[in-house]
Amino acid sequence: xxxxxxxxxxxxxxxxxxxxxxxxxxxxxxxxxxxxxxxxxxxxxxxxxxxxxxxxxxxxxxxxxxxxxxxxxxxxxxxxxxxxxxxxxxxxxxxxxxxxxxxxxxxxxxxxxxxxxxxxxxxxxxxxxxxxxxxxxxxxxxxxxxxxxxxxxxxxxxxxxxxxxxxxxxxxxxxxxxxxxxxxxxxxxxx
Amino acid sequence: xxxxxxxxxxxxxxxxxxxxxxxxxxxxxxxxxxxxxxxxxxxxxxxxxxxxxxxxxxxxxxxxxxxxxxxxxxxxxxxxxxxxxxxxxxxxxxxxxxxxxxxxxxxxxxxxxxxxxxxxxxxxxxxxxxxxxxxxxxxxxxxxxxxxxxxxxxxxxxxxxxxxxxxxxxxxxxxxxxxxxxxxxxxxxxxxxxxxxxxxxxxxxxxxxxxxxxxxxxxxxxxxxxxxxxxxxxxxxxxxxxxxxxxxxxxxxxxxxxxxxxxxxxxxxxxxxxxxxxxxxxxxxxxxxxxxxxxxxxxxxxxxxxxxxxxxxxxxxxxxxxxxxxxxxxxxxxxxxxxxxxxxxxxxxxxxxxxxxxxxxxxxxxxxxxxxxxxxxxxxxxxxxxxxxxxxxxxxxxxxxxxxxxxxxxxxxxxxxxxxxxxxxxxxxxxxxxxxxxxxxxxxxxxxxxxxxxxxxxxxxxxxxxxxxxxxxxxxxxxxxxxxxxxxxxxxxxxxxxxxxxxxxxxxxxxxxxxxxxxxxxxxxxxxxxxxxxxxxxxxxxxxxxxxxxxxxxxxxxxxxxxxxxxxxxxxxxxxxxxxxxxxxxxxxxxxxxxxxxxxxxxxxxxxxxxxxxxxxxxxxxxxxxxxxxxxxxxxxxxxxxxxxxxxxxxxxxxxxxxxxxxxxxxxxxxxxxxxxxxxxxxxxxxxxxxxxxxxxxxxxxxxxxxxxxxxxxxxxxxxxxxxxxxxxxxxxxxxxxxxxxxxxxxxxxxxxxxxxxxxxxxxxxxx
Numbered sequence: 001x002x003x004x005x006x007x008x009x010x011x012x013x014x015x016x017x018x019x020x021x022x023x024x025x026x027x028x029x030x031x032x033x034x035x036x037x038x039x040x041x042x043x044x045x046x047x048x049x050x051x052x053x054x055x056x057x058x059x060x061x062x063x064x065x066x067x068x069x070x071x072x073x074x075x076x077x078x079x080x081x082x083x084x085x086x087x088x089x090x091x092x093x094x095x096x097x098x099x100x101x102x103x104x105x106x107x108x109x110x111x112x113x114x115x116x117x118x119x120x121x122x123x124x125x126x127x128x129x130x131x132x133x134x135x136x137x138x139x140x141x142x143x144x145x146x147x148x149x150x151x152x153x154x155x156x157x158x159x160x161x162x163x164x165x166x167x168x169x170x171x172x173x174x175x176x177x178x179x180x181x182x183x184x185x186x187x188x189x190x191x
Numbered sequence: 192x193x194x195x196x197x198x199x200x201x202x203x204x205x206x207x208x209x210x211x212x213x214x215x216x217x218x219x220x221x222x223x224x225x226x227x228x229x230x231x232x233x234x235x236x237x238x239x240x241x242x243x244x245x246x247x248x249x250x251x252x253x254x255x256x257x258x259x260x261x262x263x264x265x266x267x268x269x270x271x272x273x274x275x276x277x278x279x280x281x282x283x284x285x286x287x288x289x290x291x292x293x294x295x296x297x298x299x300x301x302x303x304x305x306x307x308x309x310x311x312x313x314x315x316x317x318x319x320x321x322x323x324x325x326x327x328x329x330x331x332x333x334x335x336x337x338x339x340x341x342x343x344x345x346x347x348x349x350x351x352x353x354x355x356x357x358x359x360x361x362x363x364x365x366x367x368x369x370x371x372x373x374x375x376x377x378x379x380x381x382x383x384x385x386x387x388x389x390x391x392x393x394x395x396x397x398x399x400x401x402x403x404x405x406x407x408x409x410x411x412x413x414x415x416x417x418x419x420x421x422x423x424x425x426x427x428x429x430x431x432x433x434x435x436x437x438x439x440x441x442x443x444x445x446x447x448x449x450x451x452x453x454x455x456x457x458x459x460x461x462x463x464x465x466x467x468x469x470x471x472x473x474x475x476x477x478x479x480x481x482x483x484x485x486x487x488x489x490x491x492x493x494x495x496x497x498x499x500x501x502x503x504x505x506x507x508x509x510x511x512x513x514x515x516x517x518x519x520x521x522x523x524x525x526x527x528x529x530x531x532x533x534x535x536x537x538x539x540x541x542x543x544x545x546x547x548x549x550x551x552x553x554x555x556x557x558x559x560x561x562x563x564x565x566x567x568x569x570x571x572x573x574x575x576x577x578x579x580x581x582x583x584x585x586x587x588x589x590x591x592x593x594x595x596x597x598x599x600x601x602x603x604x605x606x607x608x609x610x611x612x613x614x615x616x617x618x619x620x621x622x623x624x625x626x627x628x629x630x631x632x633x634x635x636x637x638x639x640x641x642x643x644x645x646x647x648x649x650x651x652x653x654x655x656x657x658x659x660x661x662x663x664x665x666x667x668x669x670x671x672x673x674x675x676x677x678x679x680x681x682x683x684x685x686x687x688x689x690x691x692x693x694x695x696x697x698x699x700x701x702x703x704x705x706x707x708x709x710x711x712x713x714x715x716x717x718x719x720x721x722x723x724x725x726x727x728x729x730x731x732x733x734x735x736x737x738x739x740x741x742x743x744x745x746x747x748x749x750x751x752x753x754x755x756x757x758x759x760x761x762x763x764x765x766x767x768x769x770x771x772x773x774x775x776x777x778x779x780x781x782x783x784x785x786x787x788x789x790x791x792x793x794x795x796x797x798x799x800x801x802x803x804x805x806x807x808x809x810x811x812x813x814x815x816x817x818x819x820x821x822x823x824x825x826x827x828x829x830x831x832x833x834x835x836x837x838x839x840x841x842x843x844x845x846x847x848x849x850x851x852x853x854x855x856x857x858x859x860x861x862x863x864x865x866x867x868x869x870x871x872x873x874x875x876x877x878x879x880x881x882x883x884x885x886x887x888x889x890x891x892x893x894x895x896x897x898x899x900x901x902x903x904x905x906x907x908x909x910x911x912x913x914x915x916x917x918x919x920x921x922x923x924x925x926x927x928x929x930x931x932x933x934x935x936x937x938x939x940x941x942x943x944x945x946x947x948x949x950x951x952x953x954x955x956x957x958x959x
Contacts, residue, residue, distance in 0.1 A: 021306075037225035038218020040434070042384040043467040047875035050384055085218030094216055102212030105840035108848065109673030110215030111222065111385040111434025136883040143875060145384050145435050146673050148851030149883045150891070151844055166843065167206070170836045170893035171608060173601030175587065 007074045010058060011036065012087030018074075026077045027051045027069035030084060038085035038114045039069055042143070046071040049142035052115030054083040054122055066119045066141070085114035088121060097121050100159035101152070104166070108146035116142045120156050129160055200751060201692035202685050203903050206840040209678045210697065211432070211671070222432045223388040223404045228460035231390070232261055234301040234453055235308040236445065236463065237315050238472065239290035242324035242542040242868030243339070246288050246297065246317060253314040254300055259307035262457045263315075264299040269452050271418045275410055275442045277644045279349070279509035281342035282545075284418065284448035290319070291339055291507035292542050293869050294472030296445040301453045301461050324542040324868050328481065328504040331539040339507060339540035349509050349538040350516040352795060356592045357531030362496035366487035368571040373483050374560035375934040378504065379860040380476030381549050382880050385434020386465040387473055389447045391454035399455065400427045403447050406436040406670045407710030410643070412702040414443040415451055426451075430700035436672045437852070438548040439475055441712045442510050471873035475547025476862065478515055478538070479504040480556040486564040489530070492574045494565070494583050497529050499557060501536035503546075510547035512538045514798060518553025521799030523561055524591035525634035526602035526806050527583035532592045542868050548712060550852060551635065551913045559935070562631040562918030567931060575619075576630045576922060577610050580808070587896075594791025598803050599906070601832030601896030602632060605808035608830040608892045613810035620926060625815045629922025632808045635911030636801035637834075637901065638715025640789040649783030651719040652706030655684065655727040657735075657778040659771050661752075661764030663688060663695045665727075668708030669720040670700045674909055675841040676716050680724050682837060683902070687728030688735065689749025690763050706781065714907035717837065718802065719784035721902030726782025734778060738770035803898045803906045806832040809850070809915035811887070813923040820943025822927075824854055824920050826888040834898035834906035845908040846891035853916025855881045857937055929953040 004019040009029060018033045027044075030036045030053070042048035046068045056064030058081045069077075088095045094102070097117050101107050116139060123130055123138035130138070135156050136149075144152065157163045201207035214220040251263040266285035274280040285296050298315050302308035325331040325339055325347065335346030343349060363369065389403040399421065405411050408428040416423040433440070446463040453461040465473065480503050487496040501519045505512045520534030549555075569579035585591065587600045609630065610616070619628045642650050654666040663684050671677040677697040685692035698704055708720055735754065736747045742765075743756030754766040761769075771778050790800030809829045815822040829850045836842040859879045863871045872878055891912075897904035921932045930945035930953075 031225075032227075035227075036218075037221070040222070040385070041224065041464075042386065042434075043875045045467070045874060045876070047467075048384055089217050094213065098213075098216035102216045103208050105206075105209065105844045107209060107212050107215045108675070108844055109383070109385070109433060109435040110211075110220055111383070113215060114218050117216065139883040141882075143384060143880060143882060145382055145437070145852075145880065146848045147844060148847035148849075148889050149886050150847040150851075150889045151840075152883075165206070166840065168839070168843075168893075170839055170842075170895045171604060173604035173832065173894050173896045 005075065008078050009074065009082065011082045012084060020074060022075060024074045025070055026072040026074045029074035030069060036084050036086050040111055040114060041070060042112065044070050050112050050115045052118050052142060054118050055080040063121065063125055066122050085118060088117065095121065096159040097124065100155040104151050104155040104158055106147060106151040106155035112142060112144045116144060116152060124160055129162060200685065201682050203682055203837050205682065205838065207678060207682055207692060207838055209675050210681050211677060220432045222385060222434050223390060223402050224464050226390050226402055226431065228392055231460040231462055232301040232303065232457060233305040233308055234299055234449060234461050234463045235305065235312055236296045236449065237298040237312045239293060239295040239297055241290060241319050241321050242293050243322040244290050244319040245322060246286060246290060247320055248318040249298055250316040251298060254311040257307065257311045257314060259303045260300055260311045261303065262301045262453055264449055264453055269418055269448060273414045273418050273443055274509055275511060275643060276509065276513055279342055279513055281340050282508045284445045292544050294544055295507065299449045299453065301457060326542055326864060326868050328502045328539040328541060331541045339542055342509060343540055347540040349505050349512045349540055351537045352516045352520060353535045354520060354593065354795065355533040359496045359498050359531040359533040362531045363485060363487045366495055367490040368488045368568045369485060370564045370567045371485045372564060372933055373481065374563065376480045376556035376559060377861040377935050378476055378479040378546060379549065379856050380471060380474055380862055380878065381437040381439030382875065382878065383435030383437060383439055386467055386470045387440065387444060387446060388464045389450045390460060390462045391450035392460040393454045393458060398425050398427065399451055400429065401447055401451050402429045402431055404433055404440055405430055406433065406440045406672050406712065408670060408700045408702055409668060409707050409710055411443050411447055415447060418448055419451055427703040430670050433670065433672045436711065437550045438552060438712065441548055441710060442475055444473055467875060468873040471870055471878065472544050474506065474544035475510050477549040477555060478546040480519065482557055482560040484560045484564050486561065486568045488568045488572060492569060492572055492579050492582050493530065494527055495530040497532050497561065499534040501534065501557065503536060503538040504541050505538045506541055506543045506545035508545040510545050511552065515553040517795055517798040519557050521593060522554035522636065523557050524593050524595060525585050525597060525804060526600060526632050527580065528585040529592040543864060544870065550849065551910045552713065554635065555914055558633050558914045559917040562915065563921050563931065563933065566922045577606055577615060580630065580632050581606055594796050595800055596789060598900060599834060599896035599898040600806055601894040602806035602808065604894045605806055605830035605832055606632065608894065609808045609810040609828045612828045612890055612892065613812065615810060625817050625927050627923045627926030628810055628812050629919045629926055630808065630810050631915035631918035631922060633911060633914035634804045634806050635907060635914065636713055637718040637803040637805060637907040638801055639713045640787055640800040640802060641797050642709055642786065649785050651708040651723045651784040652781060653720065653723040653727045654706055654779060654781045655731055657731060657767045659768045661694060661767050663690050665695060665697045665724065666705045667697060667699045667720060667724065668705040669716050670711040672711045674716065674845060675838065676720060678841065679717060679721060679837050683721060683724045684728050687725060687732050689751060691752045714910045717905055718901050718907060721905060723782040723784045725902050727780045730780035731778065734770045734774065735766045738773040739766040742769065803834065803901050805906045805908065805911040807912045807915050809919040811919035811923040813920060813927055815924055815927045815942065817928055817946055820939035820946060822924060822939065822942055824887045827854060827916060827919065828890045828892065829912055830892040830894055831908060831912045832894040832896045833908040834901045835895050835904035836893045837903060837905050839893055842893055842908045843891040846912040847889045849910065849912035850889045850916050851881065851886050853913040854887055854920065856935060857917045857920045858885065859936055861936055
């Protein structure tokens with residue numbers, strides 16, 4: 001086991017100090033040291049985006065830009081202000097992005113969504129009324145396996161005030177006429 | 192945000208937001224890897240570096256001496272074989288003497304932290320005697336003397352199925368048009384974003400609890416008790432929130448047995464979290480299949496014969512493979528009527544990670560082959576692709592050629608919707624060079640008529656409890672894997688009891704607390720669990736009404752938290768109090784889904800039998816660059832007959848996710864192995880899955896055919912809508928540039944090769 005180093009992290013407005021091996025990733029530090037388990041590990045090598053968090057220089061304003069916590073060393077994040085999914089809601093309630101994701105059915109298994117919602121939040125912070133290609137581009141580092149991205153686009157557009165949630169009504173099928181010939185009965189076909 | 196009152200009420204048919212949505216949105220939802228316990232150990236698995244070898248000796252002594260290592264585990268400590276299907280118990284949690292693929296589990300180490308456990312793996316010495324490896328179904332067939340898995344009775348065959356319905360050869364001999372081609376489906380995998388994870392804990396009284404990212408808590412419970420030799424009453428399996436599954440978490444896995452055994456050995460909680468690489472070895476993905484398909488049409492364009500010879504590459508273990516061999520043939524016989532039908536499918540053991548049930552289990556591959564062949568045969572007769580599908584529609588309340596009973600069938604409406612939405616009549620065959628439209632249809636089961644292990648007990652049970660505060664608690668064994676069954680249970684309770692769906696608590700997928708449900712597979716959950724829940728809630732509603740009638744009179748309506756009768760109204764909670772007083776005991780009721788006798792009267796005729804079938808039609812639009820072979824599917828219109836949409840938002844989500852996954856398999860997904868059997872690139876960078884930039888626009892259209900047997904008329908929506916995506920894309924590429932793709936995935940280089948082999952005049956499909 002390797003020697004530990006002291007690491008200071010500034011997360012969701014709180015300052016934390018922890019002792020961890022130097023190779024501790026930011027994702028491990030968030031999940032296992034600070035118990036901020038909303039950031040997810042899907043691949044641990046920067047491919048899936050489930051660990052996305054927002055970071056900015058501590059002196060800067062705003063929420064910051066998305067980075068991948070699984071390929072960032074915790075030590076290297078010490079000068080940054082970090083926002084995880086737990087830091088997106090306020091005491092007043094969920095962020096409009098979170099609310100829209102819940103309302104529009106953009107959350108299926110929900111596992112990729114903390115990262116997805118933070119990428120979406122960063123997009124709306126820099127572009128209030130994004131076009132569909134802009135949304136697709138902003139989410140292209142976050143893999144989702146459940147939704148086909150369709151309801152995620154919808155949720156972002158709803159959060160941006162660009163549309164209402166889907167309300168298309170199902171279509172009833174009339175009782176189908178029997179096919180023009182009676183289907184063969186199995187018993188006649190088997191020897 | 193505007194919401195209709197329907198939406199607010201959350202009864203059947205409402206776009207009611209998911210009850211676990213907020214917890215998933217704010218990061219507070221607990222998935223298996225989010226669990227931690229005091230003194231918890233972390234374990235890692237040692238895996239075979241050989242595709243096929245005999246184990247001569249395993250020495251863990253050096254690993255045990257490493258500081259921080261608490262325990263090791265080898266197969267001899269729990270050698271019992273297991274498997275999800277009782278006839279094919281052919282796996283061990285850790286191999287005792289025989290490894291069958293690169294990645295097969297051999298030993299396990301529990302340590303204070305994950306890195307120490309990983310370091311300890313390198314100190315384990317395993318002596319192997321390498322054996323010749325069989326890396327394809329063809330090789331496995333050619334070398335019966337090399338035994339991949341002793342469970343195979345003949346050579347390396349997991350299962351062979353041969354069935355014939357009617358005089359196929361006669362029909363082929365007199366056909367007006369025939370296509371006879373070979374189609375190949377490359378293997379693909381589920382790639383849920385959550386890697387498999389399991390945590391075990393043993394309490395002071397010897398009770399074992401396993402939390403696992405599984406979609407089959409009941410089977411895991413059964414197999415854990417059996418393999419560990421524990422009384423089932425001492426074993427509890429809990430499924431926390433699940434981060435995607437798609438069939439990839441519907442087998443018992445080595446990690447569940449290993450954490451349990453290590454927790455028993457050490458007395459400490461133990462966790463195993465798979466790396467992404469290990470998820471690829473766990474696999475159970477879609478089987479590679481080679482399919483020799485003949486489709487014959489009569490002069491009227493009716494399907495007079497279908498003949499399919501299918502060779503299936505199963506990998507090292509059976510998983511659900513016995514069923515796969517049947518499904519590959521049995522599920523093709525709708526939505527069209529087949530005059531005659533024959534299939535011969537063989538599932539082979541090979542030295543690769545085991546295949547299993549991926550969304551649309553067993554039937555996505557033959558559906559691709561058949562729908563492309565049908566298109567091609569229709570083209571020979573000059574019949575429009577939608578018209579040929581309409582002309583062969585099997586109808587409602589009919590029996591398929593292989594004896595499956597179809598009840599409701601909204602396929603014609605599905606075809607009509609995608610035809611209109613895509614502008615088919617104006618645009619098909621007329622989009623100009625390199626652009627095209629293609630259509631395909633499909634059907635799928637809403638659960639299997641028979642459970643995986645034969646028994647007369649209900650396949651799904653629900654217990655509903657009311658208390659004097661007006662709280663409704665639903666105890667359900669079903670697994671919410673993201674599809675939203677817990678939300679549907681709240682809606683069913685609201686519909687039947689007239690309570691506020693937000694005041695319903697669902698306790699789910701906990702083998703100590705909840706009635707048995709078979710699990711989230713074969714698209715059975717809404718149908719079977721839904722019927723069970725409705726039955727329980729109906730019984731409670733009768734009790735509530737009887738008790739409330741004393742106060743408000745007869746002819747009671749339960750609605751919106753109010754119990755209304757001719758003599759006035761009382762609150763839902765008051766009605767609960769009256770009913771509890773009348774009952775003299777806590778108020779509860781149970782419901783169960785009982786297996787129906789279904790299927791053809793022949794050996795295997797019950798496999799593929801389902802209480803209801805869903806139907807789907809897709810139209811895909813593509814653009815092909817004829818210089819490079821690079822193509823893009825720009826949009827897919829998907830209409831799906833789910834019987835009744837209990838929650839249209841959730842149904843659309845299932846359609847969209849299915850369309851995405853099918854399109855992904857057409858575009859890019861393949862499990863590629865090297866000559867030694869090593870899986871290339873077991874990562875989400877190398878095994879490519881589509882990003883937002885690769886996914887077409889998806890129009891999900893819901894058709895309701897109101898099934899007479901489903902809950903409120905509902906059928907499945909989770910798997911059926913995947914099937915037509917691949918052939919619709921293949922047929923669209925044909926419309927765009929005249930080529931027929933018969934091998935998946937449709938890599939640009941494959942497209943380019945076919946483009947270059949075109950003969951003059953073949954640039955477009957024949958106009959109809």
